[in-house]
Amino acid sequence: MFTRMSHAAGYLCNASIRGVLLVGVIVVSVSACGLFDKEEDVTRNWSAQRLYSAGKTELEGGNWPTAIEFYEKLETRYPFNPFTMQAQLETAYAYYKVSEPASSVAAADRFIKLYPQHPSVDYAYYIKGLAQFDQGRGFLDRLSQLDPSQRDPGAALESFEDFSELVRRFPNSRYAKDARTRMLFLRNNLAKHEVHVANYYMRRNAFVAAANRAKYVIENYDRSPAVPEALVIMAKAYRILGLENLSEDAVRVLELNYPDHPGLQEVDTLNLN
Numbered sequence: 567m568f569t570r571m572s573h574a575a576g577y578l579c580n581a582s583i584r585g586v587l588l589v590g591v592i593v594v595s596v597s598a599c600g601l602f603d604k605e606e607d608v609t610r611n612w613s614a615q616r617l618y619s620a621g622k623t624e625l626e627g628g629n630w631p632t633a634i635e636f637y638e639k640l641e642t643r644y645p646f647n648p649f650t651m652q653a654q655l656e657t658a659y660a661y662y663k664v665s666e667p668a669s670s671v672a673a674a675d676r677f678i679k680l681y682p683q684h685p686s687v688d689y690a691y692y693i694k695g696l697a698q699f700d701q702g703r704g705f706l707d708r709l710s711q712l713d714p715s716q717r718d719p720g721a722a723l724e725s726f727e728d729f730s731e732l733v734r735r736f737p738n739s740r741y742a743k744d745a746r747t748r749m750l751f752l753r754n755n756l757a758k759h760e761v762h763v764a765n766y767y768m769r770r771n772a773f774v775a776a777a778n779r780a781k782y783v784i785e786n787y788d789r790s791p792a793v794p795e796a797l798v799i800m801a802k803a804y805r806i807l808g809l810e811n812l813s814e815d816a817v818r819v820l821e822l823n824y825p826d827h828p829g830l831q832e833v834d835t836l837n838l839n
Contacts, residue, residue: 614640618649621656630660651677655686658693662700667721670697688732692741695728699748719759726752757787757796764799777803777812794820798829805836 609617621636637653637660644650658673674694678687701721729745729752736742764779776799783796797820804813817833 609636609639614644614647614649617643618653621653625656625660628663630663633657634660634664651681651684654680655690655693658690658697662693662697665700667697667701670694688736688739688741691728691732691735692739692745695725695732695745695748698722698725698728699752701725719756722752722756722759726756753787754790754792757783757790757792760787761792761795761799764796768799768803773803773806777807794824794827794829797824798827798832801829801833802836805833806838 609620612620617636617640621633621640624630624633624636634657637657640647640653641650641657654673654677658670658677661667661670661673671694674690674697677684677690678694681687684690698721726749729749732739732745733742733749739745760779760783764776764783767773767776767779780796780799780803783790783792784800787793797816801813801816801820804810804816813833817830820827820830820833
């Protein structure tokens with residue numbers, strides 16, 4: 567009897583355990599369903615105007631990522647709505663503010679291609695230039711840390727071209743003055759970069775390459791602060807290469823425009839032995 571009761575108790579116990587386990591599995595399954603259910607998008611029935619207004623509010627509050635979310639939903643759901651047009655422009659700005667230059671440039675480019683005659687297309691060029699200006703400035707700030715011959719000032723050049731296009735096409739734009747100021751900064755630093763590279767080639771005894779880099783500065787960045795140093799490099803490189811006439815031409819220009827430059831003495835005392 568005791569044995570039977572023990573068996574019965576054991577059976578009941580096992581059944582209870584199985585029941586608990588089964589309930590546990592069901593509870594876990596239900597919980598998992600709850601966990602993996604996609605959160606309902608409260609904006610799914612919003613109008614284009616409401617999406618744009620929400621994005622604009624976030625933009626003005628400095629909540630750039632949230633503004634981008636609203637604007638991109640607007641563009642996806644209402645691609646041809648007038649509110650979408652403005653949202654695309656503001657998306658470029660928001661990406662610029664969150665330091666995503668590639669996305670900012672892509673958004674601005676898209677706006678320029680879709681709405682080339684839009685009254686605010688000058689702003690799209692300006693944002694493109696700004697996004698790449700910051701990228702290019704980061705490159706220029708690292709000049710002293712990298713091998714000059716390996717550096718690619720692509721972003722700085724592209725920024726210069728974007729600002730140049732803005733000034734050329736919209737000379738009276740409200741953004742033109744700032745664009746010109748930034749162009750001057752970029753131009754001077756790009757010239758400085760070329761001089762850094764030319765000096766690197768001089769140290770490596772690559773005198774033809776050094777002279778060519780310096781000549782490029784004279785031809786493309788005239789009146790920049792890097793010009794006198796470029797003339798000195800040309801004078802030295804040509805003298806070392808035995809091209810005395812070219813060296814003397816560089817010295818003559820240097821004497822005429824920068825008579826007190828210390829590089830003149832460096833060329834005079836150059837030891838060719």
